[in-house]
Amino acid sequence: MTNQAGRFGVHGGQYIPETLMNAVNELEQAYNFYKNDPAFQAELSDLLNNYANRPSRLYFARKLTETLGGAKIYLKREDLNHTGAHKINNVLGQALLAKKMGKTRLIAETGAGQHGVATATAAALMGMECVVFMGEEDTKRQALNVYRMRLLGSDVIPVTTGTATLKDAVSEAMREWTTRISDTHYCLGSVMGPHPFPTIVRDFQAVISREIRAQMLTLEGRLPDAVLACVGGGSNAIGSFYHFIPDKSVRLIGCEAAGRGIDTFETAATVNTGRLGIFHGMKSYFCQDEYGQIAPVYSISAGLDYPGVGPEHAWLHDIGRAEYVPVTDDEAVEAFEFLSKTEGIIPAIESAHAVAHAMKIAPQMDKNRIIVITVSGRGDKDCAAIARYRGEDIHE
Amino acid sequence: MSKIAAAFQGGKAFIPFITCGDPDLETTGKIVREAAANGADLIELGIPFSDPTAEGPVIQSANIRALSGGVTTDRILEFVRTLRQDVTVPLCFMTYANVVFSYGIERFAKKCAEIGVDGIILPDVPYEEKDEFAPVCQQYGVDFISLIAPTSEDRIAMIAKEAAGFIYVVSSLGVTGERAQIQTDLTAVMQKIRENTQIPCAIGFGISGPEQAHDMAQLADGVIVGSAIVKRIGENGRDAAPVVGAFVREMKQAITK
Numbered sequence: 272m273t274n275q276a277g278r279f280g281v282h283g284g285q286y287i288p289e290t291l292m293n294a295v296n297e298l299e300q301a302y303n304f305y306k307n308d309p310a311f312q313a314e315l316s317d318l319l320n321n322y323a324n325r326p327s328r329l330y331f332a333r334k335l336t337e338t339l340g341g342a343k344i345y346l347k348r349e350d351l352n353h354t355g356a357h358k359i360n361n362v363l364g365q366a367l368l369a370k371k372m373g374k375t376r377l378i379a380e381t382g383a384g385q386h387g388v389a390t391a392t393a394a395a396l397m398g399m400e401c402v403v404f405m406g407e408e409d410t411k412r413q414a415l416n417v418y419r420m421r422l423l424g425s426d427v428i429p430v431t432t433g434t435a436t437l438k439d440a441v442s443e444a445m446r447e448w449t450t451r452i453s454d455t456h457y458c459l460g461s462v463m464g465p466h467p468f469p470t471i472v473r474d475f476q477a478v479i480s481r482e483i484r485a486q487m488l489t490l491e492g493r494l495p496d497a498v499l500a501c502v503g504g505g506s507n508a509i510g511s512f513y514h515f516i517p518d519k520s521v522r523l524i525g526c527e528a529a530g531r532g533i534d535t536f537e538t539a540a541t542v543n544t545g546r547l548g549i550f551h552g553m554k555s556y557f558c559q560d561e562y563g564q565i566a567p568v569y570s571i572s573a574g575l576d577y578p579g580v581g582p583e584h585a586w587l588h589d590i591g592r593a594e595y596v597p598v599t600d601d602e603a604v605e606a607f608e609f610l611s612k613t614e615g616i617i618p619a620i621e622s623a624h625a626v627a628h629a630m631k632i633a634p635q636m637d638k639n640r641i642i643v644i645t646v647s648g649r650g651d652k653d654c655a656a657i658a659r660y661r662g663e664d665i666h667e
Numbered sequence: 668m669s670k671i672a673a674a675f676q677g678g679k680a681f682i683p684f685i686t687c688g689d690p691d692l693e694t695t696g697k698i699v700r701e702a703a704a705n706g707a708d709l710i711e712l713g714i715p716f717s718d719p720t721a722e723g724p725v726i727q728s729a730n731i732r733a734l735s736g737g738v739t740t741d742r743i744l745e746f747v748r749t750l751r752q753d754v755t756v757p758l759c760f761m762t763y764a765n766v767v768f769s770y771g772i773e774r775f776a777k778k779c780a781e782i783g784v785d786g787i788i789l790p791d792v793p794y795e796e797k798d799e800f801a802p803v804c805q806q807y808g809v810d811f812i813s814l815i816a817p818t819s820e821d822r823i824a825m826i827a828k829e830a831a832g833f834i835y836v837v838s839s840l841g842v843t844g845e846r847a848q849i850q851t852d853l854t855a856v857m858q859k860i861r862e863n864t865q866i867p868c869a870i871g872f873g874i875s876g877p878e879q880a881h882d883m884a885q886l887a888d889g890v891i892v893g894s895a896i897v898k899r900i901g902e903n904g905r906d907a908a909p910v911v912g913a914f915v916r917e918m919k920q921a922i923t924k
Contacts, residue, residue: 293822446841563765563768
C-alpha cells in the first residue's frame with residue numbers, strides 16, 4: 272500500500288529527504304487553509320488582475336485559421352501577462368502564500384528563465400529576497416533573462432552539475448532548500464516535485480482553463496473541440512486542461528519537445544519515450560536508461576528540456592483522457608516563424624510546439640470545429656537562439 | 668538480531684561510505700577490504716545515481732566518476748557477490764529510489780539477501796513512502812534503514828518506532844559534505860529517539876575528522892563518514908586503499924578512546 276497523499280493514479284507522492292518532510296507538510300497545511308480563505312483569494316485576484324493583467328485574451332486568429340483552412344483557431348494569450356508568460360499566475364500565488372507563512376526568501380529553478388523572471392518579479396514586488404538556480408547551459412541560451420532577474424534584484428546562480436540544464440537547476444534548488452528551510456520557500460515552477468507542489472501549481476494555473484471556458488461560452492456559445500498546450504513539466508498545459516477534464520468532448524493535447532526526434536537520444540518527449548520512475552520527489556514518467564539513471568535530454572527549448580513530466584499528466588495519459596504528441600525542433604521553429612508572419616505574434620519557442628501541432632491537425636478538421644492553443648509565453652527571449660538555428664548570428 | 672544491529676555490539680561503530688566503481692570496482696574492492704581490516708564495523712556501499720539530490724559536491728563527483736567508468740547496478744551486485752567470498756563485515760547499499768524501483772523492488776531485495784547485503788538506505792524515501800519498500804526488504808531479511816533529520820521533531824516517534832537495523836541520524840541541514848561545525852542539538856534529537864526505541868543510532872553528514880567523530884560518538888552508537896573518505900578516494904584514485912585504511916583506523920581509534 273503506497274502513500275495516497277498527492278497521488279494521481281500511481282503517480283505523484285513525496286519522495287524527498289526526511290529533512291524536507293516537515294517543510295512540505297507545513298506548506299500543505301498553509302495551502303489548505305489559505306485556498307479557502309476569502310481574504311487570501313481576494314488579494315490574489317487583485318494581484319492577478321491589476322498587476323499581472325488578467326484575464327488574458329482569448330483571441331480569434333482569423334488569418335491563421337484561413338491560412339490553415341480548417342478548424343477555427345483561438346489563441347489563449349498568456350504571452351500578454353506581465354513578465355510575458357503564464358509562469359506569473361503560479362508565482363504570485365506561491366509568493367503570497369510564502370509571505371503569509373512568514374517566509375522572507377524565495378528560491379526557484381528556471382529553464383528558459385521565464386519562471387525565474389516571474390519569481391524575481393514577485394520577490395521585488397513583495398519585498399522578499401530571491402535566489403534563482405539556472406543551468407549554466409541555459410544562462411547562455413537565455414542571457415537576456417539572466418539580466419532581467421538580476422535587474423529585478425535577484426541572485427542568479429549558474430548550475431554546472433550534470434547536463435547544466437533545467438533538471439540540474441531543480442536538483443540544486445532542492446539541495447539549497449534542505450540547507451535553509453526556516454525562512455525560505457521553494458517556489459517550484461511547474462506541476463512537478465513532491466506533493467503538494469503538483470496540486471498547488473495546478474490550482475494556481477487552472478485560472479487559464481477557467482477563463483478559456485467562460486470566454487469560449489461567451490464568444491461561441493459552446494466548448495472547444497480541442498485544447499493544445501506545450502508540455503515540459505506541464506504547468507501551462509494542466510492549467511489549460513484542468514476545467515475541461517470532465518468535458519469528454521474536449522480533446523486535450525499536450526505537445527512534448529521531441530528535440531531531434533523521438534527515435535533519437537536527443538529528445539525530451541517524456542510521455543512518448545520515458546518509463547515509470549521516481550525522481551525529483553515524484554513518481555511519474557522519466558527519460559532514463561535501463562538502470563534508472565536519468566537521461567541527458569535535449570530540446571531547442573530550454574523550458575521543455577526536462578526528463579520528467581508532472582504526475583497529473585502521467586495519469587491523464589494512463590487513463591486516456593489527454594493525448595501527448597511529440598513535436599521536433601524543426602517543426603517548432605517553423606511554427607515560431609509561421610505564427611509571427613501570419614498573426615504578428617511571436618510565441619515563445621516552448622509555445623511554438625503547440626502551434627506546430629495545431630498546424631498539423633487544424634487543416635484536417637472541419638471548419639465548424641474549434642481549437643484553442645495556449646500561447647504560454649512570448650518569444651522575444653528566443654529571437655537570438657532561433658536566428659542562430661537558422662545560421663544567422665545577431666547581437667542582442 | 669540482524670547482522671546490522673550486531674555491528675553495534677562491540678562498542679562505538681565506525682561506518683565508512685564508499686561509492687562503488689569510483690574510480691573502478693577493483694579499487695572499491697581493495698578499499699572495502701582495507702576499511703574492514705582497519706576497524707570499520709559496517710560499510711555503506713553507494714550505488715551511483717545520475718542525479719543524487721541529497722549529496723554535496725564531493726559525493727556528486729564520485730557518482731559521476733563511477734558512472735563514467737561504466738558501472739551499473741548489475742555489475743555492482745556481481746562485485747559484491749565476489750567480495751562476500753572473503754569480506755564478512757556487514758554491508759548496506761545506499762542509493763536512490765529510482766535505482767531500486769527501476770531494478771524492481773522485490774528483485775533488488777531478493778538479490779541483496781542472496782549476495783549478503785544486510786541493509787538498504789534510500790535518502791529520497793521518507794516514512795510516508797516506505798511501505799512500498801520496507802515490507803519487501805523485511806520479507807527477504809534485509810533492513811530498510813530509516814533516517815531522522817534535525818527538522819524531524821514531531822516525526823521522530825513514528826519513525827523510530829518502525830525503524831529496522833539502525834537509525835541514520837542526519838547531523839545537519841543540507842546535503843552531505845564536510846562541515847567545520849555541527850550546530851544541531853543532537854542531544855535533544857537522541858533523547859527523543861531513545862524515548863521510542865533502543866535500536867542503534869549512527870550520526871552522519873558533515874563529520875570530517877577524528878575530533879568531530881569522537882564528539883559525535885559520545886551522543887550515539889556510531890558515526891558515519893562519507894565525504895571525507897570519498898574525497899581521499901578522489902585525490903588518490905587507484906592508490907586510495909591504504910590512505911582510506913589509515914584514515915579508518917584513525918577515526919575508529921578516535922571514537923573508541
